[in-house]
Amino acid sequence: MKCFELQGPDGFDALELVERPVPRVGAGQVLVRLKAATLNYRDLLTVKGGYGSRQKFPLVPVSDGAGIVEQVGSGVTQFAARDRVIGSFFESWLGGQPSEAKMQAALGGAVDGVLAEYRVFPAHALVKTPPHLSDVEAAALPCAGLTAWSAVVKLGGIRPGQTVLTQGTGGVSLFALQFAKMCGARVIATSSTDAKIERLTTLGADVTINYRTTPDWGKKARELTGHGVDLVVEVGGVGTLNESIRATRIGGTIAFIGVLAGPPPASSRLPLMVMQQQRLQGVTVGSIEDLKAMCEAIAVNGMKPVIDRTFAFAETKDAFAHMASGAHFGKVAIAIG
Structure with a gap:
């Protein structure tokens, strides 16, 4: 599969398109064929080397992605092949109050993110995409959407x-x-x-x-x-x-x-x-329980995220540059695959 790796703290020059094996799915896991990602300011900081000591290399950057279930591992009953899903920013924060343990596995920072054609997720960290949203629109939800939801609604x-x-x-x-x-x-x-x-x-x-x-x-x-x-x-x-x-x-x-x-x-x-x-x-994003609640509210109200522009996967560096310019209105997206 193709993916982008951040190979060091040297900014855009360290962001390379590489080949990796398609990850194998294990018990309790789901293999997702990613269709879209969106950028957050935090992703820009990550590429520029400003995310601190937790950042390891090589790293697949970007936290927010959406796609289609390709395969489920043993014991997974809540998802099936061809389900449309989004991944949670914090894979270990199922619900309740935040803690160091719950917040240690943040996509695209402490662990590999979604700027890849495939990614394996724990089944508990996935939420079904609101049916009225495209994959690009759904990819705007895990960080930016949930942060705003926590700021306005939950907190x-x-x-x-x-x-x-x-x-x-x-x-x-x-x-x-x-x-x-x-x-x-x-x-x-x-x-x-x-x-x-x-x-x-x-x-x-x-x-x-x-x-x-x-x-x-x-x-x-x-x-x-x-x-x-x-x-x-x-x-x-x-x-x-x-x-x-x-x-x-x-x-x-x-x-x-x-x-x-x-x-x-x-x-x-x-x-x-x-x-x-x-x-x-x-306010730091939210839990998987919060993500589910937000997605339900979005589905009931028919709300659609604002997408500024969608770049091709090969144009990922251009997408980062566009976001860095500050000219965008809404989310900067990348189509994958």
């Missing part, structure tokens, strides 16, 4: 009538917008260009703010609501945290996910977070 606890603020037009942010609307919430969405803002409105954003022309967008969001938003889906990290604190109401929550916006500003609003009894909630 954020958003209810009808509440207000959610999302940042930018990456995969997690657009999923968060869609899940917030699914919950009956009002959404304030930020972006850097008027063209992207127009698309956010089409997707369901109730209010939009251009953060280039309105750098104090947190203050603006607070003014628009009168008291602040209930939840900020914070993908920028410390570089945008000050404005997120400004935007959040007393007793509100900031779901802290990403590191996209660079270093923190010279002055910090952390004391304001204390004074307003806000909650800073770290």
Whole structure:
């Protein structure tokens, strides 16, 4: 089979298309013929060598993939050949609270990912693809989709009538917008260009703010609501945290996910977070149980992920470069096979 290997910490130059044997399926396992993958910012960090000491070489990168069951091992009864499936980001986190043991096997980082024509998964780590989604759309769910679900629904606890603020037009942010609307919430969405803002409105954003022309967008969001938003889906990290604190109401929550916006500003609003009894909630994907719940909700509501562009398998380096450019709106996908 063909697969991409990251052969060292040298960035895109270390990403090579190689041949490996098709893996053999064992008891309790499922062989999946992968049809599509999508990229996350974490995958970009992995290729650039920024994922830390857990990263081993050679490594098959990328965590999010979808495909078709090719063969099942002994003892597997919940799947059969030709079933369409997606793999969980954390193969050992079946449910309940996170722990070091549950989170140690993360695809495309600590263990091989999905940038290959075939992969063997533990049967318990697979979830059936919502039937209305294509394989490319389904491949957007395991990391970006579930992270947004955890931020908005599971940990954020958003209810009808509440207000959610999302940042930018990456995969997690657009999923968060869609899940917030699914919950009956009002959404304030930020972006850097008027063209992207127009698309956010089409997707369901109730209010939009251009953060280039309105750098104090947190203050603006607070003014628009009168008291602040209930939840900020914070993908920028410390570089945008000050404005997120400004935007959040007393007793509100900031779901802290990403590191996209660079270093923190010279002055910090952390004391304001204390004074307003806000909650800073770290979010790292979710469990297999959470993935199943999210997929059921997506199927019932007929929700579709936003796909920016799909690259051929041989164009994988171009897909990474496109994501690194920041020009995408939604998920960058790779068709496999």
